[in-house]
Amino acid sequence: MLLRIKKLNKSFVVPVLKNLDFELHEGEVHALLGSNGAGKSTLCNIISGIHTADSGSFEYCGLPYTPNSLQAAEALGICMVMQELNLFPTLSVAENLYFRSMSDRFGIVQHQAIQRRAKKALQTVGLNYIDPAQPLSQLGVGQQQLVEIASVLQRPIRLLILDEPTSALTGPQIDLLFEQIIQLKKQGIGVIYISHRMDEISRIADRVSILRDGELVATKAVADISTDRMVQLMAGDESTSIDMKESIDQSHLPNNSILLKVENLTRRTKNQSGGDSGFENISFNLNAGEVLGIGGLIGSGRTELLRAIFGADQAHKGCIRLASDGFKTRRIMKSPADAISHGIGMLVEDRKSQGLLLSHSVSKNISFAILDSLNKKLGVVDQSAEQDLAESMSKKLSIQCDSMQQPISLLSGGNQQKALLARWLAIDFSILLLDEPSRGVDARAKNQIQALIRELAAMGKAILIVSSETQELLKVSDRIAVMSNGRLAGIFKTTELSEEKLLEASFCFYSSEDNQSKLANARI
Amino acid sequence: MPESKLKSRIQLPWNSLGLVAVLIVLIIFFGTMSEYFFSAVTFRTLVNQIPALTVIAVGMTFVLLIAGIDLSVGSVMALCAAVMGILVIDHQAPIAVALIGALLMGLACGTANGFVSAKWRIPSFVVTLGMLEIARGGAYLVTNSETKYLGDSVGFIGSPIAGLGVSAALIAAILVVIIAQWVLSKTLFGRYMIAIGTNEEAVRLSGVNPLFWKVLVFALAGLLAGLGGIFQLSYLQSADPNSGIGLELAAIAAVVIGGTSLSGGRGSVVNSFLGVLIIAVMQAGLAQLGVSEPSKRIITGMVIIAAVLFDQFREPLGRFFQRK
Amino acid sequence: MPESKLKSRIQLPWNSLGLVAVLIVLIIFFGTMSEYFFSAVTFRTLVNQIPALTVIAVGMTFVLLIAGIDLSVGSVMALCAAVMGILVIDHQAPIAVALIGALLMGLACGTANGFVSAKWRIPSFVVTLGMLEIARGGAYLVTNSETKYLGDSVGFIGSPIAGLGVSAALIAAILVVIIAQWVLSKTLFGRYMIAIGTNEEAVRLSGVNPLFWKVLVFALAGLLAGLGGIFQLSYLQSADPNSGIGLELAAIAAVVIGGTSLSGGRGSVVNSFLGVLIIAVMQAGLAQLGVSEPSKRIITGMVIIAAVLFDQFREPLGRFFQRK
């Protein structure tokens, strides 16, 4: 037995964990399941010494254990990849990887040495094409997530906690990560694994513990329980059954009225290490009532494309045209405000740095984009209307929080994501760009969001969605555009597309050696 | 720890208990130390001295809220007073015209600060430091480096109103505090300021153009510095091109003692006002005691630190009072 | 836009091209305006004036890097010089002892700054503002508010070395710049400073205790202010308790002109040094032109803003040179 927890209690303002028992064996992957806000991250934070428990007994490797600081936990080999990124954008990739061990005895940073080691470390997570000397800020979110994982994997581990490590990753990287986990298992290392992607649970976990409102509902061997049952237990609602394929209504066909034309849109920037980033010559049409998915590997330029359409970054070449003026004007959106005034909204990828107003209340976060229409007179915000809006949105998306006045920083990751989505649903848009909309959202809510997306489409809105979860793309999209190395590999009807075909298209524009290594990675 | 600290700061954003306690402690202290401190005259004198610093601290609160800084307030104040002085003295302009002239001058300086820093993405520290020099030079230029004596013509603003004891300037300054607090907590503009200070990128990506609001904030700070100049002028009844040297630090100190964060996103106008009062009481008290200059400095320094340290206890204090 | 700006700032972190260009433009400008500006004597005089500001700017760079601020440097400098002065004059201490005394005084002030602000989570602005007053009071106290004349006994540090033209102080200051730049870019300490400035919480979550490093940074800034005091003392050959008033703004200006961010995480010591040079050249040039005080102020302000604005073009400039 690696870790045994008995009668764990923890409350912040309200109880978050109640009389929880938990066990982890050596060489076991133990998945934690639970809807957003169930207390998974809190449990892990307690094990790794970030928070202290109110009561409960701990036993680690057969000895009593009181986790009281991160350092103490790490000294015992307990390492964690946290749900949110904790990295330093202005330091290089290598320095981020070896943050504490980058220097020799005299405190002098061994740049050469750590860069050499970093190359290897990056390889283990499939980032061999990244230059370790590059500043971290030049990486996309997915790549940063991998850097964080790689950094933890470099340490001496006995117990590894992975809190939603795959929320920004695509297929091949996940495969690679699982390969690493299997290696660790072989060495007798225990892994606590949190994910909202149900398919991963059955692939990698040995046992699963299901949490609901801070209580342990069940601990079962994965083989003994079906995905449906897991979801039911999480929700505590026997009648719910989540049918991944059919819960979506795809019966209606998008009418052929085009809302948005993207023509040869290009944004290419060279980074210091000579690599390109961005995208080039992207053209497609977006129809009213259509959900167009964008697939591709991480770093393939999906986020940048969305940002350029939205005016968050300026495109270098090409233009977009809108139906509102009969496609007459060649536009490049000058700013997000510009885009919004043309009826385009966008949900950003990195919620913490680009979306949330962390210290503000939930309701203020939800209402922020339509604040100017909530003003009564003299620019006074109509707070009751704001409250109503927040409450209706929170019901619609089942955001779990103590009150609408709670600072959003205290919400669980998934609930924060829902609140951000609510911000965009509140505005009046005709085109909505969604970058990883269900990142960190639990299975049921994910389903709700997906249903919502279809609903919006049925109302005649056009939706562009980037998702790293292939299944999600296949499920909600009418068509899928696949990006590869910044270029468009093709646009496919969802009905004609399989996961394999999508993956193949994702690789088509990488240089042959790149391609080979990536494919090799992907096939492990 | 930091998170829970953050939390309760936000839950009780206008919690002024700690500051009020600091203020009371100071008053009691000076009251026992100095025979004459505890008198209506002392307090009347004291509050009639603060209108200029008060309105400038209000502007500074807004600027700090959006994670900017305005070092030029002291010079701009002097320049505005100087402009008003020469309008009245050298050009025999009616008082109303002179008042408007001073306010416009402040507005212009503030707008320039805001525009240059927000539009060209230059740190406001640098831009307003430049403006500090430019406005001071301007004040010397317009007054020809001479103090202009205006006399009673403008005194009515700063002199105590008979029967009331307080000046029109003080009443106006308190009105400014109330309005500014209302703007901050109730209006769109207030929301946007706090949001810009919290996460400007998120604001931009939500379709709000931060540029406009940032320029507006600096323009307001300039306007309020102009108003401060008017108050100062009417209090001194003369326009001194050397006035307000170092005022920026006093204003920022008051605002920061009031709990406004230098990194933006958190602050309260009322608390800034309490910060102004703390500084004013301390200065008045030390003057009445007539302690030596070195001791005065050392005590001032310690009180500034102690006030903020003490204010850290606002949470336990707040909880204590809430429970009752 | 902001992101791509950030990006290239980081890609060329020590890119000093823009600043060097500003410096050259200034020198050419003054060279053509003033007959004698373009001479070896001018430059020798100029560089011998900067050691104190240089080392203080180095300390300030570190403090700003960790998203702090140190307003006390001017006062601490005066206090350290005062301590050295009285040790030599009133206690007939050997120079070496006096030097160590001054440095220890600086270290103590800096450590106090760091400890109080980091340990009790009080904004460093407030703590160092308090220290500004306390150290100034201390300087008045130890010197009894008198300027102490030390004469040649300490002059050897600040006077030009025969045959070389530059002073030992300047050489020491340049060494400090080089070492500090090396520390910043090559050592763990340097990396930790940047990390603390970008994301202190993540530093804590990486198992590194920021407290120690933050105190260290402030202690260093204090030590360097002490060193600055020694340089200043040996240059003027007298210890003036009123020296260094407003120096904090000059030091921060130099550092910020050098491109260091006030919000932490980004900066370069070499660029701060270039900032110091820009300020020194401007002051010397304006003094040589002998323009009137108002114009001097206005030009100073405009040059400060223009330098940073111009420096924004460092990217295109950099690309231009890289292409060659």
Place this chain on the structure above:
Amino acid sequence: GSEKEAEDESSTPKSQPVRVALIMKSLANEYFINMMEGAKAHQLENAEKYELIVNGTKNESDLAQQVSLVEQMMAAQVDILVLAPVNSKGMLPVVKRAIDQGIVVVNIDNRFDQDLLQQMGMSVPFVGPADRAGAKLVGQEVAKYLKAGDEVAIIGGLPGAYNAQQRQAGFEDAMAESGLNIISIQSADWESAKSATVAAAMLSEKPNLKALLCSNDSMALGAVAAVRQAGRTGDVLVVGFDNLSAANDLVQSGELLATIDQHGDELAVYGIEYALQILHSGIIPENIITPVDLIVAK
């Protein structure tokens, strides 16, 4: 009217000792420290006669702070106010209020603007040195060593400060008298470091410069440092004002040609004695211009 009130008050028998407030420009300057210490010593000798509160502003130009100090003293109900004003015009309104309240005011050191004083219908006795005469004296000392047509420069105090203007005028008087040529006048805000920068620049820009006339000793110290750095000690004469002890040392060592002693320690004492006299007798004595002494190497 104000004098009468003062008289009335003095004639009423008093149990409490007279309270005297001495308000100076700055308590961080040796000159004013001497003044304060002179006053304190005097008070110790006459402890039964009066109590003393001393205050000063933070810097020598802070009008608002000095006004507020005066108001605080009015609130503290002092009987006598001895004032070295930071600003010869700006202080008058508050002084008028103080007089109206019945406080006896004596002006020391820096004289109120006489025109304005008249305009406001007040008369305030003055005890103090003549800045302009002193500056002329030190300027004449410089002239002794130079010949007509030689180039000199002035390093002045904070622009707009009254004594800065007076001293500059005194220098100019002396230079005009001896036919010396003032080629540059720049301000160094009373500070030594700034003065060093300005002086250094003047020295390289004007190779024929023969003398630097500084409006106070702090700036003279900076100018001496610049001259020394440029290797032109002896070649360029420097004079100051105030007779700080450090400057006195420099005068004796020869690096500084001369400075002016205004006998600050006696000034406040004169002022207080004057005020006491007025308080008790109601007679307003003549203004006294205290002597200034030229300090040169012994």
